[in-house]
Amino acid sequence: MTTLAKGLAVLDAFGPRQPAMTLSQAAAATQVSRATARRILRTLAELGYVTQNGRHFSLTPNILNLGFAYLSTQNWIDHAVPLMKDLSEQIHESSSASILQDSEVVYVARVPTRRIMSVAISVGTRLPAFHTSMGRMQLGYLDDAELWRRLRAADMAPYTGNTITDPQALFQRIRGDREQGFSIVDEELERGLRSIAVPIVDRRGHAVAALNLSAHSMRTSREEMQASFLPALRTAASKIAMFVN
Amino acid sequence: MTTLAKGLAVLDAFGPRQPAMTLSQAAAATQVSRATARRILRTLAELGYVTQNGRHFSLTPNILNLGFAYLSTQNWIDHAVPLMKDLSEQIHESSSASILQDSEVVYVARVPTRRIMSVAISVGTRLPAFHTSMGRMQLGYLDDAELWRRLRAADMAPYTGNTITDPQALFQRIRGDREQGFSIVDEELERGLRSIAVPIVDRRGHAVAALNLSAHSMRTSREEMQASFLPALRTAASKIAMFVN
DNA sequence: GAACGCACGTTCGATTATCGAACGTTCGGC
DNA sequence: GCCGAACGTTCGATAATCGAACGTGCGTTC
Incomplete structure (x- = not known):
């Protein structure tokens, strides 16, 4: 050492x-x-x-300088925040952007409305990728071998009764989400929390980050999310994508 | 080295x-x-x-972990954010908290509304303390010798026509702001930007941080700031102060 | 297209910073 | 006010570090 x-x-x-x-x-x-x-x-x-x-x-x-050195290398984040704010105001829900790091997602931008999660999310927060919409969306861009490697490496402790812990089921879910271009996760990380994520894709087709909206599961149904959140979310993501190299 | x-x-x-x-x-x-x-x-x-x-x-x-190690040692920040959000929603302007570091203020929490400054402010951003309301407020808690030391050390390049650059004038202004318990800075850092700050004081009487509200100088007059912003700002600051050790 | 020049990443022994054990000091308990 | 323990500090043996020399790949020129 x-x-x-x-x-x-x-x-x-x-x-x-x-x-x-x-x-x-x-x-x-x-x-x-x-x-x-x-x-x-x-x-x-x-x-x-x-x-x-x-x-x-x-x-x-x-030491904030050190930590924020990373954020400042990611120029697109600066451009993303105002777009996320518009998105958040349009939908009246919190919006976040995160990047995938091993088996975790790291929040790099966040526009909160009222707080619905028990833990306070802020820039720098880490959550388990396999049980979040943004994580699954980005994991879907890995090839089979790499995806399985991470599935084996992650510990699959259930957070709620809904948490998918079976690797095979998770694998198929992630592949399905990639197929349809968005991921909805229902109360798998926390009771009462539903969120939808889309990828932010660079011009080479790589997912550099994910963008999401989250809401109370009681107030917003799965169908409602897909119908009214998804189009706005996709528009915002593609605008943000224009700023990634 | x-x-x-x-x-x-x-x-x-x-x-x-x-x-x-x-x-x-x-x-x-x-x-x-x-x-x-x-x-x-x-x-x-x-x-x-x-x-x-x-x-x-x-x-x-x-490396975000490193940066956020500092923020996580400052527990009061977590408690401050919701209070700042309330404040921001009440006044309909952006609110920020910062701490003084040498001759700069470092933003440690921020609740933005619409953007009025040319530079995007976020957590970790640094601005020259002598030309910001939050900076002056915290500088006012230094003793004369230390204040003069920092006055001499800082470079006093004017940002706008309003920027106070004369050390003697700055000294008196800072002492006056300390006396009255708040600081209003008018377009000294950027044209069209007016902001008001109050200190966040711990139980030993030290200013650990400052809290501010900023607005377009055309829309909000000095008097209006003092009359309608200041009371809410003070209330928020004293609530936040309850969480500092 | 081949030869050249240049800048880059890499290697290795001399050198320097580093580490573990022993020392002096301060603090808290009785 | 003494004792014990934990702490911060020092110093020689040790191991990591640095500067100079080496090999390699890339772009440029003729």
Whole structure:
């Protein structure tokens, strides 16, 4: 394990549970010696990524630069947000964009209306790809071998009674969603939550991201989603797609 | 310069201008040898922070984790967003929260309505503290010596004809804003933009952040801001303050 | 189309930063 | 106010790191 890896591990160790850590706590949390933790924290402090008051080290807003370096490389996101806002206002529901990363989707843009999910979704949030509409849509663009690899790698713990956990069933569902060009997921991640997603496809035909709308399952039926959400969602996605390279 | 510092410099080197870099480009951009850049990029790839396709390395969404590590240490932000949304809906204008970092404010939460600024503001965006309402409000909580230090350090390039660039005048303005408990900035950063900010104060009396509302200067007068925006803004800020430690 | 030049990625021994164990220090409990 | 434990710090042995040299692939020229 290199110093760089350890340093990043230290940064990663900070979180809601550990907003501030002493040298020893950081060492324990990242499995490095105290001497190492000391050097790393000193370096990070010099670079302005952490501050030390007393014995406790805590993160500074400077590390936002690192995190947002990724977002700033994805120029299309900037163009997507206003389009998503229009979409959200037209449908009166929250809209999100996410990209697929292994077996998770990572939210990269979000226009919320009222909150319906128990967990607060924001940019950077990760959700299990196999149980979300945006995840399934993007997984559908993988070839069979790769899709099966990820199906085997992911743990299929059910979130609700509706969660599809059978790999074979998931495989067919994902292939079917790809076929029809959209994915609707009904209360598989959370009771009362229904969402619909379409892919954002670049000019080479690759799905670089997915765009969705989500709503209360009681208020919006599957049919209603397909009839009234889908056309607007597709229009927005194709507009956004014009900005991806 | 340690390896950790160089590694972080490489991550930092990625941006809108350089979404993808070859090994040599990264080396040149960060002033390290190609051998060093090679090892760093290999390590970052192993950790999943960058991917290599062909000769080009690019960032993966994993680095968002790093950025959001900071936000997740600031628990109050999660509680602030719904309150800001209420505020924004009540006033029909965008609301933002930011924290002061040296001579810049860093946006940590934002609830947009229609867009009025030329640059898109999002979480992580930085603006010059001395020419923003949120910045001035937080600067007002520094003691004289520290405030003067930052006044001297900042470059005072005017953004519009209204921008206050005289240090003495800025000092008095900041002290006055602190006195009255709010700051209104009129078209100093961008023509047509007027905004009002109040501090978010912890129980020790420190300003941990600022909260603002911004509007078109033509549509909302200074007096109107103070009369109708300020009370709601103050209420929201004091509610948010209850969540800061 | 072949030869050249150039820039790139890669390799390897000298060098330097790094790590584990021992040391001094501070804090909390009794 | 003493003791014990956990903490931060130091320093020589060690292992990762760096600069210079190497081989390779690509574009350019004649």
